[in-house]
Amino acid sequence: MTAALASEGLSVSFGSLHAVSGVDLVLPAGARHALIGPNGAGKTTFVSLLTGALAPDRGRVRLHGEDITRASVPARVKRGLGRTFQVTSLFPEMTAFEAVALALAERDGLTWRCLRPLARRGRRDEAAEILGRLGALPQAGRPLGTLAYGQQRVMEIALALAGRPRVLLLDEPAAGVPAGESTRLFEVLETLPADLALLFIEHDMHLVRRFARTVTVMAGGAVLAEGSPAEVAADPAVREAYLGRRRA
Amino acid sequence: MTTLGPRRVHPAEILPWLALAALPWIAPDHVLLGSQIAILALFALSLDLLVGHAGLVSLGHAAFFGLGAYAAALLALHGWSEPLTGLAAGGLVAGLAAALVAPLVVRVHGLAQLMVTLGLGLMLHEAASRARVLTGGDDGLSGFDLSPVLGLFPFDLYGFTAYGYALAVLAAGFLFYTRLAASPFGYALRGLKQNPARMAALGTDGRRRLIQGFVVAAVLAGIAGALLAQTTQSVALESLSFHRSAEVLIVLCLGGTGGRYGGLVGALVYMAARDWLSALSPHYWTGWLGAAMMLTVLVVPGGLGGVARRLHGRLPRLHRATGTRVAAGGES
Numbered sequence: 170m171t172a173a174l175a176s177e178g179l180s181v182s183f184g185s186l187h188a189v190s191g192v193d194l195v196l197p198a199g200a201r202h203a204l205i206g207p208n209g210a211g212k213t214t215f216v217s218l219l220t221g222a223l224a225p226d227r228g229r230v231r232l233h234g235e236d237i238t239r240a241s242v243p244a245r246v247k248r249g250l251g252r253t254f255q256v257t258s259l260f261p262e263m264t265a266f267e268a269v270a271l272a273l274a275e276r277d278g279l280t281w282r283c284l285r286p287l288a289r290r291g292r293r294d295e296a297a298e299i300l301g302r303l304g305a306l307p308q309a310g311r312p313l314g315t316l317a318y319g320q321q322r323v324m325e326i327a328l329a330l331a332g333r334p335r336v337l338l339l340d341e342p343a344a345g346v347p348a349g350e351s352t353r354l355f356e357v358l359e360t361l362p363a364d365l366a367l368l369f370i371e372h373d374m375h376l377v378r379r380f381a382r383t384v385t386v387m388a389g390g391a392v393l394a395e396g397s398p399a400e401v402a403a404d405p406a407v408r409e410a411y412l413g414r415r416r417a
Numbered sequence: 418m419t420t421l422g423p424r425r426v427h428p429a430e431i432l433p434w435l436a437l438a439a440l441p442w443i444a445p446d447h448v449l450l451g452s453q454i455a456i457l458a459l460f461a462l463s464l465d466l467l468v469g470h471a472g473l474v475s476l477g478h479a480a481f482f483g484l485g486a487y488a489a490a491l492l493a494l495h496g497w498s499e500p501l502t503g504l505a506a507g508g509l510v511a512g513l514a515a516a517l518v519a520p521l522v523v524r525v526h527g528l529a530q531l532m533v534t535l536g537l538g539l540m541l542h543e544a545a546s547r548a549r550v551l552t553g554g555d556d557g558l559s560g561f562d563l564s565p566v567l568g569l570f571p572f573d574l575y576g577f578t579a580y581g582y583a584l585a586v587l588a589a590g591f592l593f594y595t596r597l598a599a600s601p602f603g604y605a606l607r608g609l610k611q612n613p614a615r616m617a618a619l620g621t622d623g624r625r626r627l628i629q630g631f632v633v634a635a636v637l638a639g640i641a642g643a644l645l646a647q648t649t650q651s652v653a654l655e656s657l658s659f660h661r662s663a664e665v666l667i668v669l670c671l672g673g674t675g676g677r678y679g680g681l682v683g684a685l686v687y688m689a690a691r692d693w694l695s696a697l698s699p700h701y702w703t704g705w706l707g708a709a710m711m712l713t714v715l716v717v718p719g720g721l722g723g724v725a726r727r728l729h730g731r732l733p734r735l736h737r738a739t740g741t742r743v744a745a746g747g748e749s
């Protein structure tokens with residue numbers, strides 16, 4: 170079976186800095202894959218290469234076997250690749266409900282009936298269902314800019330889910346969220362369709378152990394180790410990378 | 418249980434429209450001014466699709482207004498005097514021109530966008546002033562007649578038909594704007610203004626959507642221009658001048674961007690102030706107008722329409738929490 174998402178030798182440099190160099194990664198359908206590594210390891214840059222926000226210097230990206238290395242961001246989204254942003258990136262003046270409804274409308278594309286209200290019935294129900302699943306219904310009517318930080322992180326996921334992605338990339342979904350809430354955020358992710366391929370960047374090893382089945386460790390733009398959470402945690406090179414940092 | 422961005426229509430909103438419709442009976446000698454206000458309001462509404470929704474800026478929006486005006490005038494001069502098709506022709510010509518230049522306009526942002534739109538406007542103005550055969554140059558076009566609106570209402574010397582016609586077209590444009598603002602298309606334009614990277618992550622081809630928005634706005638501007646040509650039965654070169662592009666921007670700032678009453682309130686206040694100030698002080702009125710503009714922007718940054726909207730926010734809302742409406746129920 171072809172992988173849901175695969176990168177081959179993906180590389181990009183910023184000037185003399187090799188932010189991502191030769192990264193191979195395979196996400197099969199149903200993956201629950203964590204990407205970890207010290208700050209500045211190149212994780213976010215790697216995700217940007219996957220989504221098309223950045224163009225690679227070398228390497229390719231395949232989505233369900235199809236080479237999408239040159240496809241634009243929206244074109245990749247249309248093919249089922251969703252993402253969330255490490256730095257919260259929402260529509261501050263739209264309500265939570267409106268933003269999700271907009272995401273649904275964009276997923277379905279413009280039609281000749283584009284003058285019908287955004288909030289018509291089918292879409293309303295689907296938006297309510299997504300918000301409900303994430304426990305965000307109570308905030309449905311509030312502008313996103315006024316939500317608490319943790320609630321905004323949930324909305325990042327809600328907008329990504331609205332696109333009904335088959336591959337979902339989450340860049341530190343729980344960054345800055347209080348410890349108790351971050352576990353809850355990840356529990357929500359457990360309700361995602363089983364065949365969805367999920368890649369998430371996360372620093373908290375407890376969360377990684379609990380929710381990931383595979384882990385890739387990056388350092389200095391390259392893959393340092395890959396395996397089950399237990400294997401990776403026992404890897405001397407990984408310990409070295411983290412301990413080395415701590416000493417510095 | 419909550420509102421959707423563009424506020425729902427409140428029954429009380431019929432009142433200002435009734436007042437406008439009653440103008441020929443209340444103040445028959447003000448219908449000419451009334452027509453000018455209606456046309457300016459429609460023009461401002463079209464600019465608001467760019468500025469208030471899509472987050473584009475333009476110093477050349479009069480290009481589309483003027484194109485619409487010339488298209489309607491030329492059509493009438495060449496013997497096609499039916500007004501509604503003339504309006505449509507004005508919108509069509511403006512929309513086609515916009516489709517040609519829009520890719521250029523949405524490529525750039527901010528100051529560069531101001532320069533591109535300004536440049537396009539100036540080029541068109543210059544071209545129109547030279548193409549005397551077609552446009553009449555500095556003399557403009559006049560001396561054409563229009564057949565009765567809908568075959569029922571002939572244009573009269575007092576301007577009553579012209580006023581009713583202009584008001585009806587404004588109302589249609591207003592309804593269109595309101596629907597567009599509440600539609601996925603309107604939301605997408607505002608989404609592109611608030612966060613283009615997020616829109617891309619939702620799968621939106623932002624540039625294409627902005628081009629579509631630009632064309633829609635130009636069509637509306639072209640209709641406004643055609644309306645001016647038809648109601649005054651003349652077109653001047655001034656209709657596609659920089660001055661007119663600047664004026665409509667002022668009107669929009671006065672009335673406030675992004676709300677459906679911004680254009681109307683702005684046009685009303687601007688024209689009334691101009692009328693009043695020029696009578697009060699025939700030589701210095703533009704100075705007073707400048708002072709009034711600065712004061713408005715400083716005292717009510719959201720524009721005067723924003724004040725109306727805030728008042729509206731206090732009124733009890735239609736369909737408030739009617740049970741079946743889960744989470745932020747309908748605009749419908």
Ligand SMILES: Nc1ncnc2c1ncn2[C@@H]1O[C@H](COP(=O)(O)OP(=O)(O)O)[C@@H](O)[C@H]1O
Pocket residue numbers: 183186188206207208209210211212213214215
């Ligand atoms: N747009 C950019 N221009 C220049 N350097 C960048 C850019 N984006 C990231 N970097 C650098 O690339 C390296 C990797 O960054 P990033 O991918 O954000 O790391 P991580 O997400 O693993 O913390 C860092 O050294 C960062 O400073």
Ligand SMILES: [Mg+2]
Pocket residue numbers: 212213214255
């Ligand atoms: Mg990062």
